[in-house]
Amino acid sequence: MLKLSKKIQGLPPYLFLEIDKAKRRARAEGRDIIDLGIGDPDQPTPKFIIEALARAAMDPANHRYALDQGMPLLRSAIGDWYKSRFNVDLNPETEILPLIGSKEGIAHFPLAFLNPGDLTLVPDPCYPPYKGGTILAGGRPYLMPLLAANDFLPDLKKIPLAARKKARIIFINYPNNPTGACANDKFYTELIEFAVKNKLIIISDLAYSEMFYDGYRPRSLLEFPGARQAVIEFHSLSKTYNMTGWRVGWACGNPQLVAALAKVKSNIDSGIFSAVQLAAVAALSGKQDYLQEMRDLYRQRRDCLVDGLKCLGWEAMRPKATFYVWIKLSAKVDAISFAAHLLQAADIVATPGVGFGRWGQGYIRMALTVSEDRMKEALRRIKKIS
Numbered sequence: 128m129l130k131l132s133k134k135i136q137g138l139p140p141y142l143f144l145e146i147d148k149a150k151r152r153a154r155a156e157g158r159d160i161i162d163l164g165i166g167d168p169d170q171p172t173p174k175f176i177i178e179a180l181a182r183a184a185m186d187p188a189n190h191r192y193a194l195d196q197g198m199p200l201l202r203s204a205i206g207d208w209y210k211s212r213f214n215v216d217l218n219p220e221t222e223i224l225p226l227i228g229s230k231e232g233i234a235h236f237p238l239a240f241l242n243p244g245d246l247t248l249v250p251d252p253c254y255p256p257y258k259g260g261t262i263l264a265g266g267r268p269y270l271m272p273l274l275a276a277n278d279f280l281p282d283l284k285k286i287p288l289a290a291r292k293k294a295r296i297i298f299i300n301y302p303n304n305p306t307g308a309c310a311n312d313k314f315y316t317e318l319i320e321f322a323v324k325n326k327l328i329i330i331s332d333l334a335y336s337e338m339f340y341d342g343y344r345p346r347s348l349l350e351f352p353g354a355r356q357a358v359i360e361f362h363s364l365s366k367t368y369n370m371t372g373w374r375v376g377w378a379c380g381n382p383q384l385v386a387a388l389a390k391v392k393s394n395i396d397s398g399i400f401s402a403v404q405l406a407a408v409a410a411l412s413g414k415q416d417y418l419q420e421m422r423d424l425y426r427q428r429r430d431c432l433v434d435g436l437k438c439l440g441w442e443a444m445r446p447k448a449t450f451y452v453w454i455k456l457s458a459k460v461d462a463i464s465f466a467a468h469l470l471q472a473a474d475i476v477a478t479p480g481v482g483f484g485r486w487g488q489g490y491i492r493m494a495l496t497v498s499e500d501r502m503k504e505a506l507r508r509i510k511k512i513s
């Protein structure tokens with residue numbers, strides 16, 4: 128018999144499996160499914176980025192192995208974008224590393240720092256690679272519950288001394304997937320203090336830094352004093368420029384942390400397709416007014432969905448950032464059964480919160496990735512079954 132490694136066996140179960148299967152079955156039956164389940168933009172990549180890719184793809188110079196550490200042109204475009212967005216200077220030589228999507232970097236990073244039995248401090252619910260990357264590197268995730276009572280921020284004071292001593296890394300993700308919560312300056316200041324005191328590396332995942340509304344603007348941890356000694360930050364073009372399928376993002380921050388990740392990756396991949404790198408340069412250095420159009424679109428959808436759900440008596444949170452609406456179910460309703468019921472009775476896909484971790488139990492997540500018309504149709508169907 129083939130026996131899987133202990134690490135693979137130790138990965139959390141994939142709880143969306145049943146929902147995925149049911150969704151496929153329903154589609155095969157020809158039912159008109161409204162999919163609010165996936166965090167993948169429905170709009171196309173802006174045309175000027177596609178054109179940059181097409182031009183670059185025609186050039187044979189771009190057909191060969193790319194540089195592992197990314198093109199100098201891309202690293203400097205990232206540095207310029209970062210400076211204009213956060214007013215933070217990054218050295219493109221040592222403090223920026225392009226990635227084949229940020230997920231890859233997040234999942235590989237723990238390999239550079241964990242020894243067997245080491246802990247990482249992981250928010251729960253969370254984006255799954257924080258736990259997966261930890262376990263694949265031989266470590267163990269220590270869960271920090273994200274609770275409504277604490278605005279979905281981890282309560283650092285509650286982390287026991289024994290866990291702090293064994294931990295090497297703390298994962299943070301604001302604006303947050305799946306809750307839509309945002310961090311404030313006080314939390315970031317305390318987080319840096321906590322990390323320095325406990326000799327922890329902070330991984331800050333900023334995948335949603337550009338998806339914000341109502342005058343709110345997420346900050347980078349690297350804007351805060353002392354951050355440069357402890358922080359590696361992960362960015363992605365996926366959500367910002369509707370480029371999830373293209374696979375491009377970057378890590379930046381402390382040069383030793385960036386170099387360690389580069390060392391891991393040099394044993395695994397051989398860089399990003401150069402034509403994609405040049406398209407990323409076009410995205411980051413082109414006109415950014417497209418971003419405001421996207422924000423307006425998501426904000427309108429958010430208000431349509433949240434207002435509609437509230438009218439029906441649902442407890443839906445209105446996020447200041449991200450394209451996720453986090454919805455509290457009434458007490459004792461199991462999130463997986465509720466999602467199954469929505470699909471069965473209303474042909475609507477939503478993600479059960481417990482799929483992101485046990486502290487997501489009692490919630491479901493809806494993504495703002497369908498048109499307002501479809502959202503209104505979803506609301507009509509929900510009304511019918513409630």
Ligand SMILES: *Cc1c(COP(=O)(O)O)cnc(C)c1O
Pocket residue numbers: 166227228229230231254300304332334362363364365366371374375376
């Ligand atoms: C979508 C997402 C990412 C982006 O992943 P890519 O690999 O860059 O596409 C990273 N973190 C979170 C929390 C996400 O939701």
